[in-house]
Amino acid sequence: MKTPRPSARLEPLSQLRNLKMARSAHAYVRGSTVQFYEWLHSQPGRNLPKGPAVWICGDCHAGNLGPTGDLKGRIDIHIRDLDQTVIGNPAHDLVRLALSLATAARGSDLPGVATARMLEEMMRGYEQAFEDDVDKEPPRPAQVKAGMRSAVQRTWKHLAQERIESTKPTIPLGKHFWSLSREERSALKTLCATPDLHTLVTSLKGRNKDDRVKMLDSAYWVKGCSSLGLKRYAVLLGVGEGDDQEYCLLDIKEAIAAAAPRVARAAMPRDNGKRVVEGARFLSPGLGNRMIATRVLDHGFFIRELLPQDMKLELDQLSQTDAMLAAGYLARVVGLAHARQMDMSTRASWMRELQACRSKTLDAPSWLWTSVVQLVGKHEKGYLEHCRRYALEH
Structure with missing residues (x-):
C-alpha cells in the first residue's frame, strides 16, 4: 500500500484511531484515557479516597498488563505500558482496572452479578499484595496461563x-x-x-x-x-x-x-520521557531497567x-470463573507495584481505608462499585455516539 507522506500523517492516524475505538466497548475504554480523567475531575470522581502518594500506572486497564521479560531473561506478568505514569492516587489505578474488567465482562456477555463478583475478587487480589506472604501466588486464570506459555516459547x-x-x-x-x-x-x-x-x-x-x-x-x-x-x-x-x-x-x-x-x-522529572522511565522503574523494574x-x-x-516475551493479555470470551480469577490476579499485580513503594505503616493505613465503606451485600468499597456503575454508563453512551460519528462513514 502507498504510505502517506510524513507531513500528511495526522489525518489518517486520527481516522484509524477512531475506527479502532469503534470495534467494541472494551476497545473504546482502552482508547479513552482522557475521558476517564475528565470524569475523575468531575464531582463524582473527586469523591474517591486519597490514597498514599506513589507512582501509579495512570492508565491501568487490563490490556496494559501482560508478560514481560527482564534483562536476565526472566518472565512474569507486569504493568507493561507506562505512558501515563505519575506520582498520584493508587485509587485511580483501581477504578481504571475495574472499569476495563467490567467492560470485558460485558463483552463476554456475562450477567451483571459477574461484575460485582469480579470487583470483590479484584479487591481480594489487590489486598493480598500487601500481606506478608506475597510469594504465594494465587491460581492463574486460563488467559494468563496461555499468555505465559506463549511468552516462554517465543523467539x-x-x-x-x-x-x-x-x-x-x-x-x-x-x-x-x-x-x-x-x-x-x-x-x-x-x-x-x-x-x-x-x-x-x-x-x-x-x-x-x-x-x-x-x-x-x-x-x-x-x-x-x-x-x-x-x-x-x-x-x-x-x-x-x-x-x-x-x-x-x-x-x-x-x-x-x-x-x-x-x-x-x-517530585517528578519535568521531562516526560524521564518521567515515564522513572515511573516504570518503580512499578515494573524489570521493564523499566530496559528503558x-x-x-x-x-x-x-x-x-x-x-523482546519476544513482551505480550498483551487478551481477555476475550471469559467464563464467569475465569473473569473472577483474572480480576483477582491482575489486581494483585497492580497491588505489588503499589505496595513495594510503601513502608509498613503506610501499607496498613491504606488497607484500613480500603476495608472501610463496605456493605453487607458487596465485599468491595462502595466508592469502587459506584464509580464503575457511573463510568460504564458514561462510556457506553460515549461509545455509541463515537460509533455513530465515525464507524457509520466506513
Whole structure:
C-alpha cells in the first residue's frame, strides 16, 4: 500500500484511531484515557479516597498488563505500558482496572452479578499484595496461563513475524510502517550511535558490552490506540557481527504530558520521557531497567527493545470463573507495584481505608462499585455516539 507522506500523517492516524475505538466497548475504554480523567475531575470522581502518594500506572486497564521479560531473561506478568505514569492516587489505578474488567465482562456477555463478583475478587487480589506472604501466588486464570506459555516459547522469529511480518533485516513499508522524512531518518541514525543506546542494547543477557551495534532500517510505526497521532518509530538494529549477529527491534515512542492527575508538589522529572522511565522503574523494574529517555528533533521520547516475551493479555470470551480469577490476579499485580513503594505503616493505613465503606451485600468499597456503575454508563453512551460519528462513514 502507498504510505502517506510524513507531513500528511495526522489525518489518517486520527481516522484509524477512531475506527479502532469503534470495534467494541472494551476497545473504546482502552482508547479513552482522557475521558476517564475528565470524569475523575468531575464531582463524582473527586469523591474517591486519597490514597498514599506513589507512582501509579495512570492508565491501568487490563490490556496494559501482560508478560514481560527482564534483562536476565526472566518472565512474569507486569504493568507493561507506562505512558501515563505519575506520582498520584493508587485509587485511580483501581477504578481504571475495574472499569476495563467490567467492560470485558460485558463483552463476554456475562450477567451483571459477574461484575460485582469480579470487583470483590479484584479487591481480594489487590489486598493480598500487601500481606506478608506475597510469594504465594494465587491460581492463574486460563488467559494468563496461555499468555505465559506463549511468552516462554517465543523467539526472535515469532517477534519478527508478528511485529514486522518478516524475518529479513528490513522493515517493510505498508499498513503498519510508514516512510520517514530525511530529517527523521538522520536523527534516528545519530541516536543509534550514542553510548546510552549502545549500553541499553548490549545489557541484555547473552550480549557483550563490546558488541557492535548498527542501524539496519527504520520506519514510522503505526501502533497502539490512544497514542496514535504521536511520533513513534521502529528501528531495527544488528548487534554483533558475522554469524553471531542478532537482530534487535526498538520501540521509540514520544512522551507527552500525562492526563493522569499528579499529587501536588510531587517530585517528578519535568521531562516526560524521564518521567515515564522513572515511573516504570518503580512499578515494573524489570521493564523499566530496559528503558531509557532521550530527545529526538526536540521532542521527548522513551525507548525500549521489544523482546519476544513482551505480550498483551487478551481477555476475550471469559467464563464467569475465569473473569473472577483474572480480576483477582491482575489486581494483585497492580497491588505489588503499589505496595513495594510503601513502608509498613503506610501499607496498613491504606488497607484500613480500603476495608472501610463496605456493605453487607458487596465485599468491595462502595466508592469502587459506584464509580464503575457511573463510568460504564458514561462510556457506553460515549461509545455509541463515537460509533455513530465515525464507524457509520466506513
